[in-house]
Amino acid sequence: MLFYAVRRLLYAIPIGIGVTFIVFSLVHIAPGDPISALLPNEATQEMVEQARREYGLDQPLLVQYATWLGHAARGDLGTSIGSGRPVASEVAGAVGNTVILAISAGLVACILGFLLGIVAGLWRDRPVDHIVSLITISGVSIPHYWLAILLVIVFSVDLNWLPPLGIGPDSSGGWRPDWPHLSHLILPTIATAAIPMAVIARTLRASVVDVLDQDFVTTLRAKGLLPRRVLWHVIRNALPTALAVMGLQLGNMLGGSVLVETVFAWPGTGFLLASAIFQRDLPLLQGTMLVLSMFFVLLNLIVDLVQSWTDPRIRRA
Amino acid sequence: MSANLARLEAPLPVIPDRGGPLQPLLAASDLSKTFRLSGGFFGGRKAVHAVDGLSLTVGKGETVGIVGESGCGKSTAARLISGITPADAGEIVFDGETYWTPRSRITAERRRAIQMVFQDSASSLNPRMTLAETLAFGPRAHGIPTASAHAYARDLLAAVGLPPARFAERYPIQLSGGQRQRVNIARAVAMRPRLLILDEPVSALDKSVEAQVLNLLVQLREELGLSYIFISHDLNVVRYISDRVAVMYLGQVVEEATSEDIFATPKHPYTRALFASRPSLDPRHRVKAAPLAGDPPDPIDPPSGCRFRTRCPIAESLCATVAPPLDDTAKDGAAVHKVACWAAVPGSGHSLAAKPLERVQ
Amino acid sequence: MHGTLGTGAEADIVETPAVRHRSYRAVVLRRFVRQPVPMTAALILLAIILSAIFAHYVAPADPFQTRVAQRLAEIGTPGRLLGGDELGRDVLSRLIYGGRISLTMAIAPVAIGLFVGGFLGILAGYAGGRTNMAIMRSMDVFYAFPSILLAVAIAGALGPGLENGILALSMVFIPPIARMAESVTTQVRSYEFVIAARLSGASTARVLREHVLSNVAGPILVFASSQVSVSIIAASGLSFLGLGVSPPNPDWGLMLSALRQSIYVNPWVAALPGAMIFISSICFNLVSDGIRRAMEVRR
Secondary structure (H helix, E strand, C coil), X not given: CHHHHHHHXXXXXXXXXXXXXXXXXXXXXXXXXXXXXXXXXXXXXXXXXXXXXXXXXXXXXXXXXXXXXXXXXXXXXXXXXXXXXXHHHHHHHHHHHHHHHHHHHHHHHHHHHHHHHHHXXXXXXXXXXXXXXXXXXXHHHCCHHHHHHHHHXXXXXXXXXXXXXXXXXXXXXXXXXXXXXHHHHHHHHHHHHHHHHHHHHHHHHHHHXXXXXXXXXXXXXXXXXXXXXXXXXXXXXXXXXHHHHHHHHHHHHHHHHHHHHHHHCCCCHHHHXXXXXHCCCHHHHHXXXXXXXXXXXXXXXXXXXXXXXXXXXXXXX | CCCCHHHCCCCCCCCCCCCCCCCCCEEEEEEEEEEEXXXXXXXXXXXXXXXEEEEEEECCCCEEEEECCCCCCXXXXXXXXXXXXXXXXXXXXXXXXXXXXXXXXXXXXXHCCEEEECCCCCCCCCCCCCHHHHHHHHHHHCCCCHHHHHHHHHHHHHHCCCCXXXXXXXXXXXXXXXXXHHHHHHHHHCCCCCEEEEECCCCCCCHHHHHHHHHHHHHHHHHHCXXXXXXXXXXXXXXXXXXXXXXXXXXXXXXXXXXXXXXXXXXXXXXXXXXXXXXXXXXXXXXXXXXXXXXXXXCCCCCCCCCCHHHCCCCCHHHHHCCCCCEECCCCCCCCEEECCHHHCCCCCCCCCCCHHHHHC | CCHHHHHHHHHHHHCCXXXXXXXXXXXXXXXXXXCHHHHHHHHHHHHHHHHHXXXXXXXXXXXXXXXXXXXXXXXXXXXXXXXXXCCCCEHHHHHHHHHHHHHHHHHHHHHHHHHHHHHHXXXXXXXXXXXXXXXXXXXXXXXXXXXXXXXXXXXXXXXXXXXXXXXXXHHHHHHHHHXXXXXXXXXXXXXXXXXXXXXXXXXXXXXXXXXXXXXXHHHHHHHHHHHHHHHHHHHHHHXXXXXXXXXXXXXXXXXXXXXXXXXXCCHHXXXXXXXXXXHHHHHHHHHHHHHHHHHCCCC
């Protein structure tokens, strides 16, 4: 176990280097001189010179990368062109809101996905299975940003039950789990949870069917074990797969958040990214990407470790 | 029904003999292969010594059987000798000429001299090719025009007992196991090789079909003057077809002798155990206890000295320290009978070994 | 002397009755057509694609012609059957024309991913060893990004435009297709018929072309086809963020983004472009599912 953990940890290092290098390259694949991408249009000649020196833009690419990574490690992600504030503080202000949305959508997706998947798997090829499969195939095919707009049309425009935009009243006071804030959270949660829920339900159904077909379940049933006990065995055997999928979907929710947060004007990292793109604010784009992708790498690492802990077969692989 | 293959008009030329009848067709020496386990950046240093210092010669027209438990390295040995899996060390000499060394490449023209027949399975034939296409592939690769390669393929089908009118356009899925194995053999023979390596060629077949395929192999050997390396775990089949037999244990040859000798007087304790485990039809000779208890040791970490000592009934302290060499133990004038066991080496110090002093007296 | 062999072979042949020789492709096609749901989805897709290609003949109006009187016209307005957009252009015509850009932007990245990823994966799988390691580990790096995020970031850095969008999305689809291609190739490479082909002395290129490719192409194609539905959502998502084509070009994502501003006036017209994305995506999903099922022919 420890051996696997260390190996997996060491494996994350080259991946992390590759990921940061791609994020670093974003500024360089942008058309034009990277310096013009990094500084506002009205930058003075001195500012240009200073930035050139600071980022070592006259140095070879690898040296520039090392310099940039060094800055990033110390929490210096550059200055946002749009707001003029440090990128790090912009991102820090947004991360919390994204985490709130991710946790809420993650919970909904897991609970609903788990239930739907197990129900469909246990009653395979019955009407309930067909209904679930209709839900899941719609779930993975629906553009979540369109779902978000539909939700706004139904619940905000038509019924006027829930607010269509923002995170809640008094954005300066911070987020609290009270009704005004929760009501703002409901629609973004549903829109974000749709795809992961469908994927989790699908995977879980498949693994439940798989487990039910295995000899040991037949044996358990033949031994007269109560259905509830069988169910427990089924869940325990399907759990590692479910965990892995949930972890990956949590990461994909971070990606999907760009669009959902844009629709709902939810002030998270995705919204930040979208506004960075809209204003061609490359330092902000780069900084947000760095934080999000490092978070994703870390998440993958945790998922793998947790999965190896719940499923001993992986450790030996 | 079956045409004589030797008289068949083959588009590929016969590989001429160079060294004469006494020159061994194949002489493989000291072949070793280690498989690294669990790749990845920091994959462990675990390694399986699949084949360790294997030497084997095959005479012209001779059939050498290789027997052993599953996992003893028989199949790896086959792939090393064919050159399809490069060994880590060793050398293969074919008809007096170097065929393979760790630094050499086998040219396409020379490669066809050694062909393989695999155990029948769903993946032994390309499921997307008709039988004619499968058989024509090799000759086409050697520059034979498609039309004549296909005509040759049909002749080959006829030669292995599959009427081309009915079989040429079939896909492998439409064949029985025995029919598939005939095609496997035809595919190998199509290259006009001099040596066929047969890796468990009849193990997956029913007994009745097995006999037909064995007959076909015997017939082809005579008609085409082929040499065989015949790998099997079925001792009766090996005894039937082989002139000489090598017994493998954990990647090494432990005994090698003529078929007659080895079945009459097996000398290595492993060979004896292996032969004893053969089910007998005679109820008076039924095996009562399993002669070989337990699984073979882990090839990742083989035992020191003699590899068989952990399961050997006559192991002594000497066996744990030094590995016995594979040496000839035959009396003067008799055929070579090599054994790697201290008990067979006079004066080795093993309590069952002949004392050299007594001999002198 | 060979008499025994002859009779033996006869006995062996009689076992199998005459089998009709039907090619694998024909079997798969027959099995696909017999499934009602995927077949319906395929027909719907065909209708969408054909009407996009022949939009000039199908569309009732010029998709660029603005008409102030019909700004945000309701569904059912004469001349604006599915309503008018913020500039009074015919939404129905723009939806029909929009398929051109939206579907191109969705299918092209998967096609590029299929060629590049398929090539890299087959190479890695067949070569094995260090080549495999180098290729697959670099793919892992791209895998370490949430997929849409990577496309958004690359397209965001490159700037708006159809080509940039396609390029960004290609980077998303190359790694998974390469991974899939690598795993099937590694498996096929170990099959005895490939070893026999190599033993015959055929060149690597010939073995790959005649033995490996025909056996890995199916699974890789099916996997790639399953990615198209993902690509449709991602491509329209990029357009939605303003990273695809620029106005006034008709594109579903772009239309959705523009009509969104008027949901209080004309909510259901705003939902239409999204419905097109959804229908196309779900149909591609069902078709790819159907192909996969049709290919599960016993070997």
